[in-house]
Amino acid sequence: MKIRLGISTCPNDTFTFHALMERLVDWRGLDFEIELLDIQQLNDRLFAGDFDVAKTSFHAALLLADQTLVLPSGSALGFGVGPLLLSAREGQVPDSLSQMTLCPGRHTTATLLFQLFYPQKTELQQVVFSQIMPMLRRGEADFGVCIHEGRFTWQSEGLGLVEDLGTRWESETGCPLPLGGLVARRSLPDETLARVQGVIHDSLCFAMADRSAAIPTMRRYAQEFNDEVLMQHVDLYVNDWTVDLGPVGANALSQLSQRAAASGILPSGLEPLQVWGR
Structure with missing residues (x-):
């Protein structure tokens, strides 16, 4: 059975899916057709119905909860993982x-x-x-919400830090910040979902057992080519969750769903997110 799989070019995803992409784990009778894209491109293509399984922002997942299920493995959430609100000039605040x-991207977390913290x-x-920090450096905008490898390199770009949005989330909720997860179409048979989940879990366990093996795959797709920075990214975004x-x-x-709905960012009456197998 063909599974149209979309994942991001982020180091945490290329680390997690390295063994799957290189077929170093058993595909369990499935035929994965894999595309690697920017996270907003993934969100857009998922809305368009182009994927059976895809990494997506949890913002997008909330809007697609009537069509998709969140798989238990493959998510990015944690403490100290949030996007940074950066300024082109030190000391400037959004006002x-x-x-x-x-x-x-419109549907990114x-x-x-x-929107939650600076309505x-x-x-x-x-x-x-990848355009955000260069545009800030050139003075083409006042602020930028920085994700991925930029979290580790923004200081060398001469930019200012307004706030760590993840730290703000943690202080207000006491929860790890859910950034993105792996979702699958509700239309897939339960037995197929079990096999997909099993392959992804195997791929992640393979990477965690031999972390350096995934570096060539990570480097191939990353915006940042410094191996130390790539592994910092993995250390931050790949964890027990x-x-x-x-x-x-x-x-x-x-918590994310409730707060987004209360702020009017999400339409009322949406189906709640469901984690497969729970």
Whole structure:
């Protein structure tokens, strides 16, 4: 059975899926057709119905909860993993609609967090995540919500830190921040979902048992080519909740849903997110 699988080019995903992509684990009778894309491209293609299984922002997953299930393995959530709100000039804060904030895609969790914590403070412009810091350096915007490898390199770019949005989330909720997860179409048979989940779990366990083996795959798709930075990214975003969301992860998803709905970011009456097998 063919499974159209979409994953991001982020180091945590290429680390997790390295063994699957290189067929170093048993595909359990499935035929994976794999595409690697920017997270907002993944979100858009998932909305378009192009994938059976895909990594997606939890913001997008909330909007697609009537069509998809969250798989227990493959998510990115944790403490100290949040997007950073950066400024082009040190000491500047978002306080005027004449200012511009760059965000990495309309349905990313990073955009949702900015809207939660800075509602209607500035104009928003959605750009590919890798363009945000260069545009700030050139003075083409006032602020940017930075994700992925940029979390480790922003200081060397001469930018200012306004706030760690993940730390803000943690202080207000006491929960790990849910950034993105692996979702599967509800239309897939339960037996197929079990095999998909098994392959992904095997791939992740393979990578965790031999971490350096995934570096060539990570380097192939990364914006940052420094191996130390790539492994810092893995250390931050791949953890026990990546192996299995568990009740703590499920509670974090519920908190995200409730807060987004209460703020009017999500339409009312949406189906709640469901983790497969729970």
